[in-house]
Amino acid sequence: MFGGYVSVFAGFRVSLVRLTWDLSEARYIGLRFLGEGLAMKAKYALCAVLLVALAAVGSARAEDLRAVMEADNARWLAAYNTNTPAAFPAMYTNDAVVLPPGAQPVNGQQAIGKFWEDRLKPGNRKDHTFEIVSIRQDGQYAYQEARWTLNIINKTGEPTKVSGNTVRIFEHQPDGAWLTKLHIFNLHQ
Structure with missing residues (x-):
């Protein structure tokens, strides 16, 4: 007599044939456990392969995001x-x-453009970097x-290095671009 044995794991079906032998219950039990042992090993191997694949995809996404952030930083620093x-x-x-330090929030694209224009107008801010x-x-x-970091050039032409921290929150746009939604920065004293 033959019967079917189905195990469901992580959305994949593994079918094993369970044999029923009238001659020897021991033989049936031995084959059944041997089959289940192999099935468990196959399940563990499948899990390991899936975890490695997911880790690789997650790592690739993180590397892609970092590349996007580096490119955005380069564009921002160039401006x-x-x-x-x-x-x-x-x-x-x-x-x-x-949200600049010690000032009121600046809201909207055009106001932000004017904010940066006013900050850059004196022409004494040089060599801005992000890490x-x-x-x-x-x-x-x-x-x-x-x-x-940033160099502020005084009237005699001497640079003063200033630094701080910044947090920018980006929003993914329908066209695939990442745009800054919130930009906060401080100044180390």
Whole structure:
């Protein structure tokens, strides 16, 4: 007599044939346990393969996000370091907010563009940098924590290095772009 034995694991079906032998119950039990042992080994091997595959996909997504953040930083720094404030509004969402230290929030793309224009107008800010500390993604949002440095040139032409931390929250757009939704920065004292 033949019977079917089905095990369901992680959405995959593994079918084993269970034999029923009238001659020897021991033989049946031995074959049944041998089959279940192999099935368990196959399940564990399948789990290991799936975990490795998922880890590789997660790692690739993190590397892709880091590349996106590095590219956005390069674009932002190019606008800042070349004193091109007109480039800033396109890097922020329509409802973006910038929270500068010791000042009121700046709301919306156009106001943010004006904020950066006013900050850059004296022409004494040079060599702005970002160093990414961490990035994370949760669905359509990602954040970047970074350290920044900047040289402020005084009237005699001497630079004073200032630094701080920044957090930018990005929103993934329907066209695939990541735009800054919230930009917070401080100044080390």
